[in-house]
Amino acid sequence: MPTTDAAPAPEPPLDCPLCPRLVAYRARNRAEHPDWWNGPAPSFGDPDARLLVVGLAPGRAGANRTGRPFTGDFAGVLLYETLIKTGFARGTYEARPDDGLRLVDCMITNAVRCAPPGNKPEAIEESACRPFLAARIAALPRLRVIVTLGDVARRNVLKALGLKASAGPSGHGARLDAGAYALINSYHCSRLNTNTGRLTPAMFEQVFERARRELAAG
Ligand code: SF4
Secondary structure, three states: OOEEEEEEEOOOOOOOOHHHHHHHHHHHHHHHHHOOOOOOOHHHEOOOOOOOEEEEEOOOOHHHHHHOOOOOHHHHHHHHHHHHOOOEEEEEOOOOOOOEEEOOOOEEEEOOOOOHHHHHHHHHHHHHHHHHHHHHHHOOOOOOEEEOHHHHHHHHHHHHOOOOOOOOOOOOEEEEEEEEEEEEEEEEHHHHHHHHOOOOOOHHHHHHHHHHHHHHOO
């Protein structure tokens, strides 16, 4: 669906002013690390993607540093390796935006585009950033499957689609038909979840194999 003059663009401007706490955090990070990206992390991937992966928010020393979602922090290793394994990415993930990795039929974005202190966005920040998520979804003409990484991403995608945050089942592997889209939820591929065994590489791979089956089913 094309955006209109009244609708937000799918990608926020580098100096998006909408969340004062995150803008102040961004300014502190810029002062400490002027060589980092330090702005809203843009979505990465195929503009014709049928699969959208939605994370929580950039990590301070991950996407906030490198400018590419899930690039440079622990979570990115499992995510990109799994995408390569399941055919949604090609190349080698080397934790830097110029590693040549290419997403195939897939795009990655975040529910909140700016790094929040402690990786914890506030509800008001989720709300402020949600129009960008809604616009991102609407701007993918072939989108069919959305994989949400964790409950914050799941809740925000549901709201971005005009549904209640409580709509449908939650938890790892939960699936919901949401209008034109199939939503599949996964535990977030965070260091905590993988180190504790809450999410194993096999469990994560199954999510993307399932997404593949959804796409094959049309
Ligand atoms: S989190 Fe989103 S809405 Fe808030 S300042 Fe960043 S880009 Fe803007």
